Amino acid sequence: MTFQDLNLNTPLYNALDDLGFTTPTPIQEQAFNVVSSGKDVVGIAQTGTGKTFAYMLPILKQLKFSKQDNPRILILVPTRELVVQVVDEIEKLAKYINTRVLGVYGGTNINTQKQQVAQGLDILVATPGRLYDLAVSRVLQLRSIQKLVIDEVDVMLDLGFRHQLINIFDILPERRQNIMFSATMTQDVDELINDFFILPERVSIAVSGTPLENIQQERYSVPNFYTKVNLLNALLQDKERFNKVIIFVALKKMADRLFEALDQTFSEESCVIHSNKTQNYRLRSIEQFRNGDNRILVATDVMARGLDIDNVSHVINFDTPEFPENYIHRIGRTGRAERQGHAILFSTEKELDALKRIEQLMQMDIPLNDFPEEVEVSNDLLEEERIKVKERNNPLKLKAEDIPGPAFHEKKAKNKKENLGGSYRREIAKKYKKPKTRGDKNANKKNKRRK
Ligand code: AMP
Secondary structure, eight states: OGGGGGGGGGGHHHHHHHHHSOOHHHHHHHHHHHHTSSSSSEEEOTTSSSHHHHHHHHOOOOOOOOOSSSSSSEEOOHHHHHHHHHHHHHHHHHSSSOEEEEEEOSEEEHHHHHHHTOOOOOOEEEEHHHHHHHHHHSSSTTTOOEEEOOSHHHHHHTTTHHHHHHHHHHHSSSSOEEEEEEOOHHHHHHHHHHHOOSOOEOOOOOOOTTOOEEEEEEEEOOOHHHHHHHHHHHHOOOOTTSEEEEEEOOOOHHHHHHHHHHHHTTTTTEEEEOOTEEEEEEHHHHHHTTTOSSSEEEHHHHHHTTTTOOOOOEESSSSOOOSSSHHHHTTTTTSSGGGGGEEEEEEGGGGGGHHHHHHHHTOOOOOOOOOOTTSSOOOOOOGGSSSSOEEEEOOOOOOGGOOOOOOOOOHHHHHOOOOOSOOOHHHHHHHOOOOSSSHHHHHHHHHHHHH
């Protein structure tokens, strides 16, 4: 199948020619007619499969020129980086079409965005929070929205945007087409679909959770953080092979730590993104990585989901994701648009359960590599890696055999008496009266005499 079979129009063909794209990807092929039909659509496709164009091709084909100011197409994405990326993709595809595209996201001056909205637009790409703020401020009118696209729905729900999405549904016109894309089908996604969508058509190019076949996967068993750093350093020495590498870690703190550790050897070549970095820092990091200034990008899951960066040679999973879906998302950053990719996974013993879950989801085992002899195994441990030594003999806690059991015979009569202590003295004191003070012996004598 070629793009000619989709019956597009000249401006779109010209844009596709400029991009050098000749054949639609499977999701583009499958989604085209369904999206064109105007029905609600749920698409399951990983990032990197061409899903942005899968919804944009039919939308742009149908979008008529208009002078009205209010947007007609609304595209919601979970992160600011994705807003920038999707706007970029649309602009490439709409190069020869007279459409106004605007991207809005939080963390930047809302007034600037209000002015941009006020100038009029056709397609709005937004993160949910900022979209809502703009709508509430009334600068942005949503009554002309004909199509709502929610991209990366699973991430959106993972980030806790369900409530915000529902608020947005409330202020959108009821008669609209809903188009959703998700890399995985999760229970949350399923619930959202059942609650808010009317008999959506489903298009799916891969069973949820199946990794792209053109990613070569391998793994290493590594005992701890610092040994992982050593192994990583050794691998990254091969600059030719490892020419564009994303290293994933689950936590921001770890991302910073790893970035610092790498900085000693690869300071000119590495950058980092996570949600505690400023917007400008994040965009700069991605740009530097995308254009090749930096060879190595350290990223957390949330930040890098959905990022489309060409020619990523390797994805290195510095830790083993707890949720197998995250692994699928991570490795989907390499081997994009049908190019060969490589994914490497590091697992400690503690992470073996997570590895099992990943292998179960993929229904395949990830081949294990021998740990390279030349890489030093470190005995240094991070605070959180140190096993807390449990006190074996807790003096405060008696063992079962030490706990006194019930007495097995009755006490003898004399032992039953309550011991009040010093009975002899008490008897004497009763007899002679206790001297009030030591020097008061005379008082006792006087008492005696009175008797
Ligand atoms: P996406 O899944 O939308 O993030 O797209 C992944 C990458 O594939 C993007 O860089 C697109 O520009 C590219 N792409 C989209 N459609 C095609 C196509 N038909 N042929 C080749 N590359 C494509």
